[in-house]
Amino acid sequence: MSKAVSALDGAIFEGFAKVEDTGLRGMITVRGDLMSKEMATAVKTVTGADMPAQRKVMDGAKGAAAWMSPDELLIIVDYDTVTKTVAALTDALSGSHALVANVSDARAVFRVSGDSSRDVLAKLAPVDFSPDVFAAGDIRRSRMAQVPAAIWGNADGSFEVICFRSVGQYVFDLLSVSATSGGEVGFHATS
Known part of the structure; x- marks a missing residue:
């Protein structure tokens, strides 16, 4: 490999x-309802950051969340943790209409x-x-x-x-x- x-x-x-x-940076595109409680909880869980306001980036203990559009965030984490973070986000948003995609590479x-x-x-x-x-x-x-x-x-x-x-x-x-x-x-x- x-x-x-x-x-x-x-x-x-x-x-x-x-x-x-x-x-290398771990970067994950997340699309969905940015106003939902589920999204805010998922972002806080994987990054430690609060939901960013429009045109803002919020830093947390484990990563950052960047506002990209009214229904899109960019989650930034260590490259080595991106696969685990994608799985955690996918699981946390499983009951919501959302997309989680690893775009790091x-x-x-x-x-x-x-x-x-x-x-x-x-x-x-x-x-x-x-x-x-x-x-x-x-x-x-x-x-x-x-x-x-x-x-x-x-x-x-x-x-x-x-x-x-x-x-x-x-x-x-x-x-x-x-x-x-x-x-x-x-x-x-x-x-």
Whole structure:
């Protein structure tokens, strides 16, 4: 059996911001009634997180839950626990109209960090990344140049970018070019 590896197997680029492949992540798409008690209980059980509000990510002791649409969540857990988590969610939602799907190996995740990380992202996505509009715990589904992506803010000021694995190299290259020294915009710098 082959060993699982992330899309770009730990690739890193350092310019005026740092771009890095974050490694393997357990990611589960859950579709269903996000207002139901069963959904809230299932999410709390597998992640320790409360249900996220619209365009929010909630962290818990065992993972995170990200709002993706009015009937969709992305559950993020350790890659090694994803199969067990899918089974637990499926069991918890068995009496509900719901879909639970492991999408871990179909996605790539990158972290963008540094004082000017907001500028890197603002060059590529039609999203307002100003700190008063896009804060830690916020998530947006949008596009990054020509491909779909989801972007969320972390408490440490970094950002996570999720895209389809098939376009992982393209997104990494976009982020790297956008973060290349000499391309600073200086608009969102925090220093």
